[in-house]
């Protein structure tokens with residue numbers, strides 16, 4: 001039998017692309033937790049709006065802090081919800097640098 005589709009994560013075989021895609025989604029962590037406030041979100045991939053929700057949760061990976069940092073040796077990998085990220089940025093002295101950047105630059 002000719003196998004057309006493989007799960008890229010566990011190599012399970014599928015005849016249909018749709019079955020394979022739905023199977024692969026099950027490997028993805030479906031719960032997001034903000035490491036600051038503890039808010040959680042369950043992704044529902046069957047809903048069109050899930051992309052809007054995903055944009056409200058931020059995965060931040062700064063790598064491992066090095067010698068000289070107060071966090072020397074720590075892996076700086078964490079999740080922040082949109083509210084916590086926004087509140088953090090609002091504490092910046094130079095927050096305008098972020099608020100008026102990208103596609104918002106014209107409002108500066």
Ligand SMILES: [Zn+2]
Pocket residue numbers: 007008009010011012023024027
């Ligand atoms: Zn799999």
Ligand SMILES: [Zn+2]
Pocket residue numbers: 034035036037038039080081082083084085
């Ligand atoms: Zn939060």
